[in-house]
């Protein structure tokens with residue numbers, strides 16, 4: 098793998114299984130990336146150090162995942178001008194609703210593009226990173242267009258199968 102252009106940060110190792118769809122998607126698109134555990138609360142210095150140097154180190158998009166009182170994405174956004182994508186993690190008493198609100202309700206001036214809770218949200222975070230990168234990389238754009246066509250074909254094929262099962266012409 099080359100120099101990472103996307104960073105996926107998570108607040109705890111316990112978040113990792115919930116981020117598999119994001120990691121798989123970055124791999125599917127061949128995006129050089131790094132995956133790191135660092136916490137806004139438990140290792141704030143590491144978050145600040147990594148994030149404030151990320152752009153200079155070649156990173157173009159930061160994805161930040163956390164559950165509960167999910168401050169990671171917001172703290173990351175406070176320390177960089179790179180686009181930050183927040184991934185609320187489903188965890189504990191409120192099944193991710195707490196993390197969703199904590200991640201999405203940023204004060205004006207410090208944007209975090211927040212995706213949904215769950216596997217679809219994590220996948221969309223990676224796809225959003227891919228879309229941002231595709232703005233300036235025609236190779237990634239081409240892969241994105243193929244991805245969209247393949248996805249649409251899959252739905253059409255499922256519908257055709259369903260119509261056969263239902264005996265419709």
Ligand code: RP5
Nearest residue numbers: 108109111163164165186188
């Ligand atoms: C958050 O606290 C992490 O992102 C994780 O979702 C949650 C719980 O962490 P652990 O207690 O499982 O390490 O900061």
